[in-house]
Amino acid sequence: xxxxxxxxxxxxxxxxxxxxxxxxxxxxxxxxxxxxxxxxxxxxxxxxxxxxxxxxxxxxxxxxxxxxxxxxxxxxxxxxxxxxxxxxxxxxxxxxxxxxxxxxxxxxxxxxxxxxxxxxxxxxxxxxxxxxxxxxxxxxxxxxxxxxxxxxxxxxxxxxxxxxxxxxxxxxxxxxxxxxxxxxxxxxxxxxxxxxxxxxxxxxxxxxxxxxxxxxxxxxxxxxxxxxxxxxxxxxxxxxxxxxxxxxxxxxxxxxxxxxxxxxxxxxxxxxxxxxxxxxxxxxxxxxxxxxxxxxxxxxxxxxxxxxxxxxxxxxxxxxxxxxxxxxxxxxxxxxxxxxxxxxxxxxxxxxxxxxxxxxxxxxxxxxxxxxxxxxxxxxxxxxxxxxxxxxxxxxxxxxxxxxxxxxxxxxxxxxxxxxxxxxxxxxxxxxxxxxxxxxxxxxxxxxxxxxxxxxxxxxxxxxxxxxxxxxxxxxxxxxxxxxxxxxxxxxxxxxxxx
DNA sequence: AACTGCCAGTCGATGCGCAC
DNA sequence: GTGCGCATCGACTGGCAGTT
Numbered sequence: 386x387x388x389x390x391x392x393x394x395x396x397x398x399x400x401x402x403x404x405x406x407x408x409x410x411x412x413x414x415x416x417x418x419x420x421x422x423x424x425x426x427x428x429x430x431x432x433x434x435x436x437x438x439x440x441x442x443x444x445x446x447x448x449x450x451x452x453x454x455x456x457x458x459x460x461x462x463x464x465x466x467x468x469x470x471x472x473x474x475x476x477x478x479x480x481x482x483x484x485x486x487x488x489x490x491x492x493x494x495x496x497x498x499x500x501x502x503x504x505x506x507x508x509x510x511x512x513x514x515x516x517x518x519x520x521x522x523x524x525x526x527x528x529x530x531x532x533x534x535x536x537x538x539x540x541x542x543x544x545x546x547x548x549x550x551x552x553x554x555x556x557x558x559x560x561x562x563x564x565x566x567x568x569x570x571x572x573x574x575x576x577x578x579x580x581x582x583x584x585x586x587x588x589x590x591x592x593x594x595x596x597x598x599x600x601x602x603x604x605x606x607x608x609x610x611x612x613x614x615x616x617x618x619x620x621x622x623x624x625x626x627x628x629x630x631x632x633x634x635x636x637x638x639x640x641x642x643x644x645x646x647x648x649x650x651x652x653x654x655x656x657x658x659x660x661x662x663x664x665x666x667x668x669x670x671x672x673x674x675x676x677x678x679x680x681x682x683x684x685x686x687x688x689x690x691x692x693x694x695x696x697x698x699x700x701x702x703x704x705x706x707x708x709x710x711x712x713x714x715x716x717x718x719x720x721x722x723x724x725x726x727x728x729x730x731x732x733x734x735x736x737x738x739x740x741x742x743x744x745x746x747x748x749x750x751x752x753x754x755x756x757x758x759x760x761x762x763x764x765x766x767x768x769x770x771x772x773x774x775x776x777x778x779x780x781x782x783x784x785x786x787x788x789x790x791x792x793x794x795x796x797x798x799x800x801x802x803x804x805x806x807x808x809x810x811x812x813x814x815x816x817x818x819x820x821x822x823x824x825x826x827x828x829x830x831x832x833x834x835x836x837x838x839x840x841x842x843x844x845x846x847x848x849x850x851x852x853x854x855x856x857x858x859x860x861x862x863x864x865x866x867x868x869x870x871x872x873x874x875x876x877x878x879x880x881x882x883x884x
Numbered sequence: 885a886a887c888t889g890c891c892a893g894t895c896g897a898t899g900c901g902c903a904c
Numbered sequence: 905g906t907g908c909g910c911a912t913c914g915a916c917t918g919g920c921a922g923t924t
Contacts, residue, residue, distance in 0.1 A: 693906095694897060885924100888921100891920095894916080894917075895914100896916100898913080900912105
């Protein structure tokens with residue numbers, strides 16, 4: 386990987402309008418293909434795939450096929466332990482006494498020469514290590530798939546396993562800002578710190594419900610969380626007879642800001658009670674809350690943050706219902722339906738990854754499918770209510786190429802074979818696996834994933850895009866090596882159902 | 885009838901983008 | 905900075921199909 390100074394220099398170069406940097410769009414992560422309904426998943430697929438390796442020239446004239454990942458930007462980083470490039474030399478600070486060249490051109494040529502050397506080194510090293518990278522990634526995914534099966538949950542529901550999918554999500558979330566209280570403030574936040582923080586937050590949520598005397602937020606209407614303006618005024622002026630917040634008569638104000646004096650005082654009462662309960666009365670003992678969390682401010686802050694969620698739920702179950710009950714119910718159902726559909730796609734992705742992890746030939750495609758995420762999973766499912774069969778036909782996204790669909794198809798067959806009982810005639814106890822017959826239908830409304838190799842997209846679908854969409858799609862100018870799985874035509878649905 | 889376990893639905897929660 | 909809407913996630917639960 387080129388040194389951080391190179392990226393700093395490259396960024397500075399982009400500010401020079403007369404010398405546009407090739408492939409500067411690689412730094413742009415904002416665009417995506419319409420109609421994109423979700424922008425949460427933006428895969429970065431530069432190196433780990435078994436891409437074909439054409440003979441490399443000794444010094445390529447343009448590095449346009451190599452994605453530039455700037456470690457100083459907010460985009461994905463190739464190395465987590467790389468320090469941010471802050472003190473690298475600016476291109477303008479280069480010596481300007483190169484004979485025969487102007488002050489502007491000399492540093493530019495020198496800069497480009499040096500930069501290209503570093504970039505070329507990086508590309509060559511990356512390609513030579515491609516196989517090793519794939520095997521490492523497969524090993525990592527495999528390890529997380531294994532551990533997900535062994536994970537147990539504690540009685541409070543405070544623990545939980547980490548599936549292959551959640552592993553990807555946790556990697557994504559790790560880039561977001563979290564206010565962990567690390568065991569050792571001088572060391573980086575560890576996974577144990579994160580787990581302890583998560584457990585602590587769950588206790589905060591649970592205690593909030595306890596003090597509000599409700600079992601769930603759908604009962605917020607019954608909790609003390611609505612104050613009139615008169616009550617607020619009286620409280621803030623400290624008038625006699627105004628509301629008093631105590632642990633036994635706890636209340637929050639969901640109609641005003643969480644930073645209001647009333648809510649701030651509520652947070653203080655909450656922190657005092659929470660601290661007392663965990664230190665003197667051994668509440669949440671199974672959660673094993675670390676000592677460093679046992680102070681007022683560390684408890685107050687997450688409670689106030691949680692209050693924002695409580696307020697949003699209040700708007701949903703009280704305010705919206707009061708305004709228009711029918712509309713509120715429709716909105717709630719729509720949200721739940723979407724949520725349910727999403728979790729099914731997660732299940733499908735995990736099932737496919739599990740099946741591929743142990744398969745001798747499909748294993749090599751694990752990084753690709755893992756990076757595709759749920760957005761590439763079947764996009765529509767429906768149950769046959771008439772015959773009462775558990776049948777969910779897979780409908781593939783229109784943008785998906787035949788080769789890519791074939792991989793997913795074969796993974797489904799492997800998963801079905803793995804769950805089937807081959808010894809004796811006894812079926813597995815319990816409900817049998819759902820039938821997931823493949824269909825030839827495609828979902829034209831499915832959002833396409835940007836930045837994939839060319840042959841991951843359906844050719845005819847690609848041809849129908851307008852130029853702006855093609856540009857937004859950022860198709861990699863290379864083909865993914867599907868190997869022996871790149872069959873010329875999709876298998877028939879009947880074949881797929883035989884397993 | 886008892887048991888098992890899959891699966892859709894439910895719930896609590898988080899993060900992002902946009903408008904003000 | 906804040907509120908709000910939206911998308912999405914993980915954990916959990918009840919219904920129920922299928923087996924013993």
